[in-house]
Amino acid sequence: MSSGVLLICGAEIARYGFGGGHPFGPDRHEAFMRELHARGLxxxxxxxxxxxxTREELESFHTAEYIDQVRERSAGGHAYLDGGDTPAWRGLFEAASYVVGGTLNAVDAVMEGEVRRAFIPIGGLHHAARDQAAGFCVFNDCGVAIEMLRRRHGLRRIAYVDIDAHHGDGIFYAFEDDPDVLYADLHADGRFLYPGTGAAHETGIGAARGTKLNLPLPPDADDSDFLASWERVEAYLRAGQPQFILFQCGADSVAGDPLTSLRFSVRAHAHAAARLCAIADGLGHGRVVGMGGGGYNRRNLAEAWTGVVQAFLDSE
Ligand code: ZL4
Ligand code: ZN
Structure with missing residues (x-):
């Protein structure tokens, strides 16, 4: 089995974001890269x-009508794609397409055996629905990755693990009735934080009823709360035996984020990354792709994400 960690980075994905004081500014990529350099990683x-x-890849998750709408509104430049969180700008369609292509490059490299782990800082845009933008997310790179792991790589059981402070509703509802998408999500209780969903009783519907793990936390949860819930994620994954693990490691669950009040330390993110690698190795394939997700305190995102990369390297 090959070793090494692939990092997807560069100007193409760094551009994804929003100006004018928006929390998801285009400076987040650089904040991460500087810390990666400072640590010699x-x-x-x-x-x-x-x-x-490609259009075909986007259409594996999104509707054709929605993709056209993003292209049209991006060209026009002056409308929100949702209820006020996700402004359109010229070039947004392309930037959002690169984020998806970046996550697909990460997934493809892992599936082709070039590396066992890969990380993309500006990825994990988990709120976008099949037919709608939401919460800073235009195209859902995680959703496209799940669809392409099936269509292109022939996998059946795929795990999606999410420790962003916000519930991963775009993934959860898109695969709510699919028992082969394992879903484990730690997030601030929806009574206190956007998008308001992800209650513990939301365990899937239809054929997937009882198969998903939503773990809402009190709005000020700390590392001990994280660790208690994380134990359940590990048991869930070991029982589910996924063929691939996608990890949305949003840094907005770290104490000091301007948008949320969760109080994890960056050690939570490193711990989760290390444990996911151990689980993937234990399953015999080692396949883990990390996606940065949220995180609006630049220090926090730099430390949390470099900690994830370090854990990926240490697991080799
Ligand atoms: C902003 O553009 O809760 C703060 C905060 C400042 C600068 C200009 C002010 C313009 C979004 C947020 C006013 C914009 C107000 N500025 C937007 C109910 C809301 C309706 C829209 O980490 N207004 C919606 C979404 C959350 C809401 C969080 C997390 C993504 C992820 C994965 C998405 N939406 C209230 C806000 C801006 C700002 C724009 C803001 N939005 C803070 N929290 C939200 O899970 C990447
Ligand atoms: Zn978030």
Whole structure:
């Protein structure tokens, strides 16, 4: 089995974001890259650029009508794609397509055996629905990755693990009735934080009823709360035996984020990454792709995400 960690980075995905004081500014990529360099990790990972996802790839998750709408509103430049969180700008369609293509490059490299782990900082756009933008997320790279792991790589059981402070509603509802998408999500209780969903009783519907793990936390949950819930994630994954693990490691669950009040330390993110690698190795394939997700305190995102990359390297 091959070793090494692939990092998807560069100007193409760094551009994704919003100006004018928006929390998801285009400076987040650089905040991460500077810390990676400061820790000497940039020389220890393989770097790869993103590419634009194709129309066909986008359509594996999103509706054709929605993709057209994003293209039209991006060209026009002056409307929100949702209720006020996700402004359109010229070039947004392309930037959002690169994020998806970057996550697909990460997934493809892992599936082709070039590396066992890969990380993309500006990815994990988990709120976008099949037919709608939401919460800073235009195209759902995690959702496209799940669909392509099936269509292109022939996998059946895929795990999606999410420790962003916000519930991963775009993934949860898109695969709510699919028992082969394992879903484990730690987030601030929806009574206190956007998007308001992800109650513990939401365990899937239809054939997937009782198969998903939503673990809402009190709004000020700390590392001990994290660790207690994380034990359940590990048991869930070991029992579910996924063929691939997608990890949305949003840094907005770390204490000091301007949008949320969760109080994890960055050790939570490193711990989760290390444990997911151990679980994936235990299943015999080692396949883990990390996606940065949220995180609006630049120090926090830099430390949390470099901690994830370090854990990926240490697991080799
Ligand atoms: C902003 O553009 O709760 C703060 C905060 C400042 C600068 C200009 C002010 C313009 C979004 C948020 C006013 C914009 C007000 N500025 C937007 C109910 C809301 C309706 C829209 O980490 N207004 C909606 C979404 C959350 C709401 C969180 C997390 C993504 C992820 C994965 C998404 N939406 C209230 C806000 C801006 C700002 C724009 C803001 N939005 C804070 N919290 C939200 O899970 C990447
Ligand atoms: Zn978030």
């Amino acid at each position: 940039d020389g220890r990972v393989r770097c790869g650029a993103a590419r634009a996802a």
